[in-house]
Amino acid sequence: MLVNNGLVYLIALPLFGAAVLLLAGRRSNRWGHLLATALSGMSFVLSAVQFYQMLGRSPENRAVTQKLFSWISVGSFKVDAGLLVDQLSICFVLLITGVGTLIHIYSIAYMDHDKDRRRFFAYLNLFIAAMLLLVMGDSYLNLYVGWEGVGLASYLLIGFWNQKPTYATASKKAFIANRVGDMGLSFAIMIAFATMGTVSFSGVKAAVEGTSQGALTAIGIMLLLAATGKSAQFPLQAWLGDAMAGPTPVSALIHAATMVTAGVYLITRSNFIFDAAPTAQLLVVIVGAITLLFGAIIGTAKDDIKKALAASTMSQIGYMVLASGLGPVGYAFAIMHLLTHGFFKAGMFLGAGSVMHGTGDEVNMRKFGGIRHFMPITFATFGVGYLAILGVPPFAGFYSKDKIIETAFYAGGVKGILIGSAALFGAAITAFYMSRVMILTFAGTPRYDINHPPHESSFLMLLPMGILAIGSLTSGFLLSRGDSLVHWLAPLFEAHEGHGEEILQPVVISLMALAVVILGAAFAWFKYGRGPVADTAPTEVSVFTRIARRDLLQDDFNESVFMRPGQALTRLLIKTDDVVVDGAVRGVAAAALGSGSSLRSTQTGFVRSYAALIVIGAIALVAAIWAVTL
Amino acid sequence: MNPTNYLYISVLLFTIGAIGVVVRRNAIVVFMCIELMLNAANLSFVTFARINGNLDGQVVAFFTMVVAACEVVVGLAIIVTIYRSRRSASVDDASLLRR
Numbered sequence: 228m229l230v231n232n233g234l235v236y237l238i239a240l241p242l243f244g245a246a247v248l249l250l251a252g253r254r255s256n257r258w259g260h261l262l263a264t265a266l267s268g269m270s271f272v273l274s275a276v277q278f279y280q281m282l283g284r285s286p287e288n289r290a291v292t293q294k295l296f297s298w299i300s301v302g303s304f305k306v307d308a309g310l311l312v313d314q315l316s317i318c319f320v321l322l323i324t325g326v327g328t329l330i331h332i333y334s335i336a337y338m339d340h341d342k343d344r345r346r347f348f349a350y351l352n353l354f355i356a357a358m359l360l361l362v363m364g365d366s367y368l369n370l371y372v373g374w375e376g377v378g379l380a381s382y383l384l385i386g387f388w389n390q391k392p393t394y395a396t397a398s399k400k401a402f403i404a405n406r407v408g409d410m411g412l413s414f415a416i417m418i419a420f421a422t423m424g425t426v427s428f429s430g431v432k433a434a435v436e437g438t439s440q441g442a443l444t445a446i447g448i449m450l451l452l453a454a455t456g457k458s459a460q461f462p463l464q465a466w467l468g469d470a471m472a473g474p475t476p477v478s479a480l481i482h483a484a485t486m487v488t489a490g491v492y493l494i495t496r497s498n499f500i501f502d503a504a505p506t507a508q509l510l511v512v513i514v515g516a517i518t519l520l521f522g523a524i525i526g527t528a529k530d531d532i533k534k535a536l537a538a539s540t541m542s543q544i545g546y547m548v549l550a551s552g553l554g555p556v557g558y559a560f561a562i563m564h565l566l567t568h569g570f571f572k573a574g575m576f577l578g579a580g581s582v583m584h585g586t587g588d589e590v591n592m593r594k595f596g597g598i599r600h601f602m603p604i605t606f607a608t609f610g611v612g613y614l615a616i617l618g619v620p621p622f623a624g625f626y627s628k629d630k631i632i633e634t635a636f637y638a639g640g641v642k643g644i645l646i647g648s649a650a651l652f653g654a655a656i657t658a659f660y661m662s663r664v665m666i667l668t669f670a671g672t673p674r675y676d677i678n679h680p681p682h683e684s685s686f687l688m689l690l691p692m693g694i695l696a697i698g699s700l701t702s703g704f705l706l707s708r709g710d711s712l713v714h715w716l717a718p719l720f721e722a723h724e725g726h727g728e729e730i731l732q733p734v735v736i737s738l739m740a741l742a743v744v745i746l747g748a749a750f751a752w753f754k755y756g757r758g759p760v761a762d763t764a765p766t767e768v769s770v771f772t773r774i775a776r777r778d779l780l781q782d783d784f785n786e787s788v789f790m791r792p793g794q795a796l797t798r799l800l801i802k803t804d805d806v807v808v809d810g811a812v813r814g815v816a817a818a819a820l821g822s823g824s825s826l827r828s829t830q831t832g833f834v835r836s837y838a839a840l841i842v843i844g845a846i847a848l849v850a851a852i853w854a855v856t857l
Numbered sequence: 858m859n860p861t862n863y864l865y866i867s868v869l870l871f872t873i874g875a876i877g878v879v880v881r882r883n884a885i886v887v888f889m890c891i892e893l894m895l896n897a898a899n900l901s902f903v904t905f906a907r908i909n910g911n912l913d914g915q916v917v918a919f920f921t922m923v924v925a926a927c928e929v930v931v932g933l934a935i936i937v938t939i940y941r942s943r944r945s946a947s948v949d950d951a952s953l954l955r956r
Contacts, residue, residue, distance in 0.1 A: 831952070832952030832953065832954050833948070833949055833952050834887075834948045834949075834951070834952075835878070835879055835880075835882070835887075835948060835949065838878045838879055839879045842875050842878075842879065
């Protein structure tokens with residue numbers, strides 16, 4: 228493996244930025260955002276250089292490592308803090324630093340009026356550093372550090388406006404849901420160490436051969452739990468909607484393009500474990516299939532533009548997880564969809580932010596309408612993202628999503644038909660809810676205060692949106708041309724022979740996907756595009772709509788199954804602590820105190836009574852001796 | 858004369874001294890009663906020395922006298938100091954160590 232001692236600067240630059248901005252405090256208010264953006268940009272340049280050098284090497288020699296220091300060395304357990312950049316990592320590194328830098332630029336304008344803009348940029352830099360560590364760590368333990376780091380950054384940024392109690396609660400909710408997942412990751416690491424004696428990627432990969440099926444399945448399921456927490460997958464998906472409390476650039480960067488895809492990275496990175504544990508792999512597919520429908524259904528009922536997009540993110544990551552559960556044939560498509568999704572979803576979130584910026588922080592789509600006349604560029608960039616997520620050729624989503632649907636159908640047997648249909652159905656719902664977002668926001672008649680028409684955003688905001696739109700337009704074509712991404716990633720995964728059985732021609736599947744997409748979009752137009760839309764959500768709706776509006780009862784479920792019993796358990800423990808533990812302590816103290824105060828009454832302070840006691844004692848002693856000797 | 862009679866006198870003296878310590882309030886009188894008890898003990902020591910025909914008991918009696926003399930010096934000084942500060946020689950008044 229090649230060694231490059233420059234890798235650490237990729238992480239060190241944004242980390243340095245975060246440290247400077249946080250330590251310098253208000254002194255850096257004037258130039259903090261510029262420094263953060265510059266450092267993030269430099270990180271992107273460095274990663275582009277890495278990528279360029281990587282292109283020049285043969286496929287087997289592309290991975291680069293750097294050993295930072297010996298981290299833990301206890302007996303036979305040895306972990307080095309090391310970095311690894313290979314074909315998989317570099318995709319993420321480029322996405323994180325590239326989209327990250329664009330969103331830094333966007334945030335300069337978006338957060339212009341916020342007096343805490345410097346702190347915001349400090350957290351953004353912290354996030355970039357942690358996310359890079361996550362994808363560049365060469366062992367599960369190093370990954371774990373980054374994993375926790377992005378959790379922290381996400382928490383800080385969701386609760387950035389924590390003066391609003393609901394926002395602070397949302398950040399706590401995200402953090403706690405993530406903690407549940409993190410527990411899975413730590414368990415996976417512990418099981419890996421207990422059974423294999425190593426936690427590095429290369430070590431675990433080599434040790435898979437001689438490890439029992441049960442241990443591999445356990446590690447796989449625990450890794451899946453970790454992925455569901457970080458990537459908002461079923462059953463830990465409830466936090467993502469509330470995470471939209473954060474500023475919109477955060478939603479674009481962390482909760483659409485990068486952090487929430489960390490679960491997909493984890494599963495893909497652990498491909499050797501999942502390939503050897505079919506049960507865990509099947510669970511991955513099931514989780515992905517459930518989530519992609521779950522998110523899509525929630526998306527149909529949301530009037531908050533950001534929450535609709537969040538539900539869509541959940542659903543799209545469901546596609547990626549589904550693909551990564553299909554084995555060697557699916558990993559590359561999961562990563563491809565991840566990259567294209569990074570472009571179009573970040574672009575749409577920035578578009579939503581632009582609309583909010585122009586309408587005075589309005590998020591309710593029922594208060595929009597006809598905005599395309601006032602914000603043509605935002606409309607254009609959002610529209611490109613919309614076509615991309617629908618999978619209209621030649622936009623990016625067409626290449627990545629079609630491949631996933633196709634691979635799902637080819638998974639074989641009933642399973643293939645089931646998950647293929649789920650993915651196809653998901654595409655139809657996606658078309659419906661995204662068209663709904665599009666129609667409610669940009670088409671139709673205005674439903675906002677006509678005296679304050681929305682205004683187009685500034686150049687600094689439009690530039691990143693434009694670049695992301697170009698990415699949404701071209702990335703799918705570029706990544707799939709001659710199967711370039713598949714070949715690029717191939718050395719990492721187990722070799723596989725083509726597809727499974729082709730139950731349908733790829734062209735037929737593409738046509739089917741296109742047909743359901745058109746159907747979904749047409750239905751949305753039929754429902755929202757023809758006439759005026761009510762500016763308040765109708766209340767006389769079916770029970771299904773009501774359930775969908777309540778996020779398919781995810782919060783009610785968590786509340787009744789986990790929170791209430793949890794609170795009851797806590798109360799019980801508090802009571803036990805109060806009565807048993809504190810009772811024992813207080814009882815000892817009270818006994819000492821009581822016996823002391825009753826004995827104290829013998830201490831009269833009168834010399835004569837002491838003397839009398841001595842005399843009585845002496846007499847008693849003599850009497851005792853006398854009685855014994857007699 | 859039967860030496861046992863000296864022991865009876867010793868017991869009598871000790872009892873008078875003990876009762877005196879317990880029932881009297883005046884510090885000087887209490888002090889005198891203590892001396893009485895010490896001398897009752899001395900008397901028994903000497904008596905036992907006589908009965909057993911050796912000098913051990915008499916030697917101890919001398920030690921007791923030395924200790925008693927020292928005690929008088931210290932004790933009287935304390936009593937005088939207490940009297941000066943409190944205008945009273947009652948042992949019941951000097952009960953400040955109660956709590």
